Amino acid sequence: MKERVQRIFRHLSPTPEALVLVNSIEPHLDQSFFYVFDCPSGLFEGSAAIALPDGSLHVSTSQLEEESALQAAKHDPHLDIHLVKTADDRKKWLQKMLPAKGHIGLNFHELTHEDFLSVSGAVPALAWVDASVAVRKARRVKDAAEVERIREAGRIGSVVAGEIPSLLKLGITESELASEIEYRMMRTGASGRSFQTIVGFGAHGAEPHYSPGATPLEPGMSMVCDFGAFFRRYASDITRSFRFGPTDPELKKVHETVERAQQAAFDAVKAGTPGKEVHLAAQRVIDASPWKGRFTHGVGHSIGLAVHDGYGMGDSTEDPLEVGMAITIEPGIYLPGRGGVRIEDDVLVTASGCEILTTAKRGYIEVPA
Numbered sequence: 001m002k003e004r005v006q007r008i009f010r011h012l013s014p015t016p017e018a019l020v021l022v023n024s025i026e027p028h029l030d031q032s033f034f035y036v037f038d039c040p041s042g043l044f045e046g047s048a049a050i051a052l053p054d055g056s057l058h059v060s061t062s063q064l065e066e067e068s069a070l071q072a073a074k075h076d077p078h079l080d081i082h083l084v085k086t087a088d089d090r091k092k093w094l095q096k097m098l099p100a101k102g103h104i105g106l107n108f109h110e111l112t113h114e115d116f117l118s119v120s121g122a123v124p125a126l127a128w129v130d131a132s133v134a135v136r137k138a139r140r141v142k143d144a145a146e147v148e149r150i151r152e153a154g155r156i157g158s159v160v161a162g163e164i165p166s167l168l169k170l171g172i173t174e175s176e177l178a179s180e181i182e183y184r185m186m187r188t189g190a191s192g193r194s195f196q197t198i199v200g201f202g203a204h205g206a207e208p209h210y211s212p213g214a215t216p217l218e219p220g221m222s223m224v225c226d227f228g229a230f231f232r233r234y235a236s237d238i239t240r241s242f243r244f245g246p247t248d249p250e251l252k253k254v255h256e257t258v259e260r261a262q263q264a265a266f267d268a269v270k271a272g273t274p275g276k277e278v279h280l281a282a283q284r285v286i287d288a289s290p291w292k293g294r295f296t297h298g299v300g301h302s303i304g305l306a307v308h309d310g311y312g313m314g315d316s317t318e319d320p321l322e323v324g325m326a327i328t329i330e331p332g333i334y335l336p337g338r339g340g341v342r343i344e345d346d347v348l349v350t351a352s353g354c355e356i357l358t359t360a361k362r363g364y365i366e367v368p369a
């Protein structure tokens with residue numbers, strides 16, 4: 001992935017001699033490793049990548065990943081794979097590949113302290129600099145291959161969101177609904193879920209990051225379902241809120257308000273606009289409603305190799321949107337003890353505004369109990 005390596009180096013000044021990206025053990029994997037080493041299959045624990053300013057990439061990995069690594073190398077003339085068996089093999093490889101003196105960039109944001117000690121101990125005369133801002137900025141703007149994967153992950157999430165109303169039966173538990181959602185995403189082509197699925201019935205909908213449990217669905221419950229797919233390592237993130245009848249007129253109005261807030265945020269998305277303007281567009285709608293102050297988080301975040309991919313939009317985000325960023329737009333209103341409504345979609349920032357990548361119906365949906 002010569003272009004991606006060079007993109008990171010363009011954000012690094014002064015230019016280090018090399019950039020080293022190191023994976024520890026799941027879940028401490030540096031997704032930036034997979035940004036420069038585009039290998040859709042495999043875990044790659046303990047693997048490392050050395051990226052050079054000319055765009056070339058050297059990856060050390062174990063025999064466990066040999067097959068997928070060699071497949072990836074077939075399609076990339078700038079990539080060289082080195083198989084290691086032990087920690088000492090990796091140390092010798094680092095000593096051979098890195099210069100004896102100079103500066104080496106590391107992704108401090110994702111590197112474990114143990115790996116820092118191991119890598120820096122291999123070549124003690126080198127100076128180690130933090131390259132995490134450069135890595136994050138490079139990953140922020142997606143290339144065509146990344147957009148296609150996010151688009152497919154979004155399509156999978158949208159298909160499953162459209163199926164949820166047919167699953168809302170008396171007595172189904174939050175965990176049962178969450179497992180149906182995850183099963184259906186994989187059946188539709190996902191390689192997995194992009195984060196722990198949120199299904200919150202009734203009052204649980206007021207907890208934005210609720211973990212599903214044994215609560216059964218009863219008449220008169222609203223719910224928040226927030227989930228996402230991974231497709232070839234790239235994430236989607238979608239939320240839909242539903243009502244299991246009968247109607248609650250207040251929560252129906254809450255839903256309509258969140259829809260308007262989301263539309264205001266979509267309208268504010270434009271390359272060059274500071275992220276806070278998108279957040280404030282949604283917040284203004286909610287603050288003009290009876291639920292002022294009940295929108296308790298930022299309006300969205302970037303998605304990519306991680307579901308929270310390094311850029312967030314809140315009321316103080318000055319960093320502007322750029323063409324090619326993939327972000328979520330997810331306003332919500334949370335009423336403790338009563339429930340919540342969140343609507344979330346994934347959008348691609350374009351020259352003229354945005355393209356919405358998740359297409360499931362966004363309006364109020366009530367299923368009779």
Ligand code: GLY
Pocket residue numbers: 226227237238
């Ligand atoms: N979808 C969960 C979140 O964005 O925090």
Ligand code: MN
Pocket residue numbers: 237301328330344
């Ligand atoms: Mn989200």
